Amino acid sequence: MAMMQSSKYAAYPVVDISDRTWPDKRITRAPVWCSIDLRDGNQALPVPMSVQEKIEMFKLLIGIGFKEIEVGFPSASAVEFQFVRTLIEENLIPDDVTIQVLTQAREHLIRRTFESLEGANRAIVHLYNSTSTVQRDVVFRKNRQEIKEIAIRGTALVRELREAFGNKGIRFQYSPESFTGTELEYALEVCQAVMETWGASADEKVIVNLPSTVEMSTPNIFADRIEWFCRNLSDRDAAIISVHTHNDRGTAVASAELAMMAGADRVEGALFGNGERCGNLDIITMALNMYTQGVDSRLDFSNLTHLTEVYRECTRMPVHPRHPYAGELVHTAFSGSHQDAINKGMKARTESENEVWCVPYLPIDPKDVGFSYKAIVRINSQSGKGGVAYVMEKEFGYSLPKWLQPDFGLVVQAIVDREGRELSPEEIRDLFSREYVRLERPYLLKKCHISWEDEDPDRNDEVATTITSALQEGEREFGFTARGNGPVDAFVTGFIHDSGIDFIVSEYSEHAIGHGADTQAIAYVKITLPDGTVSYGAGIDSNISLASIKAVMSAVNRLDTQAKK
Structure with a gap:
């Protein structure tokens, strides 16, 4: 068998920050959330959403509670432009919601972006240009100063057009694209120049968005980069530090969580982590992680079943059955020992006056996110007597005594072993009736x-x-x-x-x-x-x-x- 050659890859550089403070921090409040489903998420779809589908998704995001929503890249296509115009002209944007639009730091694209915002009361113009070493050398063939000048000129034009619009409701966001592939000191230098060009202050903050456009390191190193950046930014009070993590290494949620501990104020992400390659940060997972720690995420995920249906219809993307919190199997136990523990935990909760949720194998109450208890325990060849008893009680009110449970467990086990499939609750009830109740011979x-x-x-x-x-x-x-x-x-x-x-x-x-x-x-x-x-x-x-x-x-x-x- 051929061996993989790991020597072709180099370790990601660490950050010189020996007195880091983030490991001792806890997340105690929600960040400013920004949904990127309609932009980053949409551009990653095999079949991008139509205007009507984007409107449906926009309404879903508002219902969840997002106050900042990146709605598109209006200078990129007619559909993107028309969607922004539809939102504004049909008054679909609530007064407390700010739309965000993305543009490259190129003059004609910036001007077209402002045309799309005519009549908007509140908006964020999100300007970006790539600053990474490999992009500078391979894609743009420009040096550090030339790349920084692109960011400065783009910022100056956004400022000029905002003044021409006379719309103080337009705010500014800048992203050094591929922040994770950019030398840390240089990323700081570019962002500092952008803030100075804009005239950022505590009264008019710039959103400085630091994206892991490609996830390249372990989450702790990303957190080190965020803490170092926050410490060394000359006017920290004039910036809202935002992160936009991707999932190439499978740790986008962890990276965003540690970044918050390191000083980030704002988080961009998408429902179910939809996005390029391995996806973006999954906002559902991160928000519910907070919720299970007693922190109000300020987002409403109390009906994940409905949310999942709308997401599937609009994006034509599936949701994995093991997806955290939302997957159809994540609140379900097939293992006998798990089922027995859940059964006992649910009974103990009924008998206890303690309001804090504490049930084995269930980190969240399924009812909090719109699931019933019906699917907690399902019966297959891995199941045990406790799971069978749980189904009989929760579904049909049969409280099987402990001395009967092992016998019926063997009866059920024999059937699932023979048929090699899961049994529905109704099949289990009918089996009990046939085996123990409806016996009239001899x-x-x-x-x-x-x-x-x-x-x-x-x-x-x-x-x-x-x-x-x-x-x-x-x-x-x-x-x-x-x-x-x-x-x-x-x-x-x-x-x-x-x-x-x-x-x-x-x-x-x-x-x-x-x-x-x-x-x-x-x-x-x-x-x-x-x-x-x-x-x-x-x-x-x-x-x-x-x-x-x-x-x-x-x-x-x-x-x-x-x-x-």
Whole structure:
């Protein structure tokens, strides 16, 4: 096998910042969020969104709570230009939302960008030019001073056009594109020149956006770069430091989180991380990471199911079933040990007065993001008795006693092993009914009458219950009348006498299922024969005594079923 040649790659340079402070910081507040779904996300789509699809996405982003939204690159195409005009002319931009438009630092593109903003009350003009070493040397073939001059001239023109527009609602953002591929000192030099050209101040801040256009280092080094930049910027109060992380190394979220700890004020990203190559920062993940730490992200992701549907329709992109928080399987456990822990954790939460969420394997309450508890536990060949019991209780109200759970778990396991697939909750319920409830052979209970003759109701051991039953075994019909200290005791006494099958009821449990007029009782029993053989049964009836007797009959009939197996 051919070996990969790692020697063709060089390690990313570290930052000389021995007294870094970001490792001791915590994220305690939300950044200024800027959605780039309609620009960076859109340009990465195999089929870019139409104007109508972009409008639908724009409305979704507003509903989530974004106050800054990059809506496009209006000088790049007629569709991009028309979309910006549609937003403005049809008054689709709320008063508290600022649109952002991107432009290269080229005169005709900047002028066209301003034409698209005619009539906008609030907007950010986002100017960029690439400053990286490889772009300077290979793409533009310009030296440091020439590249810096491009940024300065572009900034001066944006300032001039804003003054000509007389619109103080237009703000300015500058990005040294490929910041991660740019010498740190040089990136600072260019951004400093841009701020001076603009006349940045504490009253009129420039957004300095530092993009990892290509993610090239571990998140800690990116954080070092952000902290170094913030420290060395001559007028830090005149800048809003923004980050725009990509996911080439799979750590865009971590890089943005550490950048915030290092001093960043603002974060750009997209829903589900949609973007070039491996994508941008996923704002959903980062915002919900904050939420699970008790920090208000100021974004509303309480209905991820709806959000996912709109995203898929507008972008034609799938959402991975294991995507953090939003994937259809991320709140689901198939593993038996996980299911058992979740089952116990959910019960403990119901019984506890502690409001802090703490359930094993569930870092977030699925209901907080629009998922029901229905999908938490699903049953396949990896599942266990705890998961089966959870499904039966949450879906159908059957609270299986612990002594029954292992037996039913084996029944379910045998089916999934044989069929090699997941079982739906309805299939599990039907399997339980078939295995434990609807057993009418070899013994069929045809009639049962219960009467009481309590002389002392306070005595629990009084033989005061009379059972009169009619049964059928094959072609033979028989019946009995027996007495006991309760319906089950009386029935068992009479049945043993007439059938010759000797057993005791060694475990018993009951509860109600349903509500109101539909309420029924379910009883579970375990019977034990003298030789140690055990069998389980369940019975359902509107009368708890009859449910209990039906459960005994099911357990007896199951002895015959088990023997045939």
